[in-house]
Amino acid sequence: MTIDPDVRRRIEITFRPLNRQSASRSLPPPASLSKALADVSPHDAGDAPVPVTPEVAAKFATAAVEMWMRAVHSFLMSTSLTDASPLWASVTGYYSSHYSVRALAHLLGHFQLFHARQIVQIELQGGRHLCSYRKKGRSDREHKFYWSVVRQDSHFASDPLFTDNNRPNDDDEPSDVGHRDHANYADHIDRFPTFRPLDDEALRRRVQFIAQMGFDTPPIPRRSRFPDNDSVQVVAYHRIVRFRQFLDEIIGEANRFWKFHRTPTWTSGMIDFQLAEQRGLGTQQR
Numbered sequence: 001m002t003i004d005p006d007v008r009r010r011i012e013i014t015f016r017p018l019n020r021q022s023a024s025r026s027l028p029p030p031a032s033l034s035k036a037l038a039d040v041s042p043h044d045a046g047d048a049p050v051p052v053t054p055e056v057a058a059k060f061a062t063a064a065v066e067m068w069m070r071a072v073h074s075f076l077m078s079t080s081l082t083d084a085s086p087l088w089a090s091v092t093g094y095y096s097s098h099y100s101v102r103a104l105a106h107l108l109g110h111f112q113l114f115h116a117r118q119i120v121q122i123e124l125q126g127g128r129h130l131c132s133y134r135k136k137g138r139s140d141r142e143h144k145f146y147w148s149v150v151r152q153d154s155h156f157a158s159d160p161l162f163t164d165n166n167r168p169n170d171d172d173e174p175s176d177v178g179h180r181d182h183a184n185y186a187d188h189i190d191r192f193p194t195f196r197p198l199d200d201e202a203l204r205r206r207v208q209f210i211a212q213m214g215f216d217t218p219p220i221p222r223r224s225r226f227p228d229n230d231s232v233q234v235v236a237y238h239r240i241v242r243f244r245q246f247l248d249e250i251i252g253e254a255n256r257f258w259k260f261h262r263t264p265t266w267t268s269g270m271i272d273f274q275l276a277e278q279r280g281l282g283t284q285q286r
Contacts, residue, residue, distance in 0.1 A: 001155060003250055010124040011107060011250050017058040018257035026257050027066055033059040037113055037120050042133055045118050049130035052122070057129040060122055064106035065261050068243050071099035075236050076270060078229070079206045084197045086227035087183055093232035094180035098143060100239035101162065105146040107247065108153055112136065112145055119145070143177055155246070161218045161238050174220035179232065182223040191227060204270060210237050212276045241273050 018026055036056045042048070078093035105111075109122040117136040122129055139145075147165035156162045168178035183189070198206060210233045218238065219231035244262060253259040263273070 001246065001249060003246075004154065006124070007108070007155070008250050010109065010122075011061070011247075013054075013124060014057050014061045014129075015251055015255045015257065017054050018061060019255050021257075026260075027062055028059060033063045033111060034113055037111060037131065038116055040131065041113070041116060041118060045133040045135040047133070049123075049125075049132045052129045052131050054129065057122060060106055060109060060111065061257075063111070064103045065247075065258065067099050067103035067106060068240070069261065069264055071096045071103060071236070071240050071243070072264060072267060072271070074099060075233065075240060076203070076207075076267070078233055078236065079210065080198045080203050082198065082206055082229055082233075083193065084195050086191045086193070086229060087189060089229045090183040090221075090227045090232055091180060093229060093236050094176055094183070096236035097176055097232075097239050098146070100236070100243050101150050101165075102146040103243050104153075104156070104246070105149040107243070108149065110146070110149045112140065112142065114142075156242075159242070161235060161242060163220065168223065171224040172222055174222055176220060176232075176235070178223050179221035179226060179228060182226050189226075200269075207237075207271050210234055211272075211274055214276055238275065241275055244273055 033056075036052070036059060040050050040052060040056075042050055074092045074096035078089045078096055081089040081092065111120045111122075112118075113120060113136075119134050119136055119140060121132045121134075123132070124130075143165060147163065150156050150162050151164050163174075163176065165177045166175060167181065168175040210230075213230070213234050215234070218235050219228075220235060221228040221231040225231070247258060248262070251258055253262070
């Protein structure tokens with residue numbers, strides 16, 4: 001993938017403060033980014049951009065990586081529940097995808113201040129980090145906004161793994177959120193097999209199966225095939241790997257923070273972030 005030079009430079013600079021501290025203790029307290037952005041928010045969204053310190057800017061980086069780790073953890077939860085609970089395998093698999101997409105959006109400099117109902121975008125101008133604020137609109141729902149940000153970005157606009165995540169008009173239309181909505185809100189799902197969670201070896205086999213599954217077009221899940229957990233888990237896994245590849249391409253393993261977190265210690269023996277080659281997707285093994 002060809003990375004825009006301005007995007008590369010901003011992300012590299014955003015990660016720099018994280019290279020000067022212990023990587024294992026570098027994640028800030030919960031809600032640090034939202035609190036920092038709320039503290040400097042202008043009185044009216046749409047006012048002039050607000051300068052922020054490199055330390056605040058670095059929280060976009062830590063938020064992105066922490067959100068990506070949520071995606072990894074949710075993927076493992078989904079695969080472990082494949083047989084025990086098709087319902088929750090579906091829901092956690094969807095959230096794995098959502099967390100990967102949101103992680104990319106944070107990496108690209110976008111954040112939604114939920115309580116303040118504002119959208120924040122950070123940019124690097126003249127060596128300064130500047131945050132622009134705008135009022136949150138009706139179409140800026142959590143599970144629409146972040147997906148649209150990534151879908152519209154030039155690095156991912158032609159990648160069929162990333163969609164606008166629209167709600168479908170019919171049951172057979174591909175839609176991550178449509179499949180998730182069916183799992184969460186439809187009545188009479190009635191999917192309650194005997195609860196038998198996967199053991200470690202079965203989980204490893206399931207992850208390997210997902211990682212090696214081939215396709216020509218990303219199998220976005222459909223309500224008509226619920227619980228379409230093969231599709232849910234395959235696209236979730238590929239989105240996890242996409243984030244990892246994208247950040248590897250920009251900063252590699254030179255940054256101690258990313259080098260430490262790119263292979264979480266709690267995934268040991270379960271997931272290796274490798275993929276089978278897929279025609280038309282431009283995937284590369286790393």
